[in-house]
Amino acid sequence: MTIREIMKLLDAQVLCCEDALDSEVVDAFSCDMMSDVLAFATNESLLITGLLNPQVVRTAMMLDMRCIVFVCGKIPTPEIISLARENGIVLLVTDHYMFTASGRLYATGMLRGE
Template identity: 55%
Template sequence: MTVNDVKMILDACILCGEQYIGKEVHTACGADMMSDVLAFVKDQSVLLTGLCNPQVIRTAEMMDIVCIVFVRGKKPDEAMVALAEESGIVLLSTDHRMFTACGMLYEKGLHGGASD
């Protein structure tokens, strides 16, 4: 699955990183606690979160996350967008709630990893 597929499935708007929309993603994680992301996320993942602070971008950088999807219509501020652009991370925003968004991606074949 590509980031563009994620965007289309979730009817999301792209906030930055459009040039990376063709990147492959292999797993997904839905979390608001970045400690959970650090413990469970694998490379080339999508992070779905309702948390809107710079720690999300920093965690994504450390974990080689390809794309962050902000759920419930949340949108990061300009500083977060700039940080994501510097790191080559795609930012998307969807109006779906986290549970629904995760389910939609799971239904289309994007899983969380070996322990699904």
């Protein structure tokens, strides 16, 4: 699935790196604890989170994730957005809760990186 299709499915807005919206993403990990993402994520390329701080972007960078979806309509700070932009990570924001956002993606057959 492309990030553009994910955006549509989650009624999301894009905050940076619009030029990468046609990148393919096949798996996702939903979590607010970055330590758990580092411990348990395998090859996921999409991070779904309600946490807003620069470490979310750095965690994604460490794991080569391409896109972060912020749930519950939480808009990251300009500092977070510019860090993601510098490193080519697409940021999306959706009003849906983490459960709903994850469920919509899971229902399409999206994997958990296994």
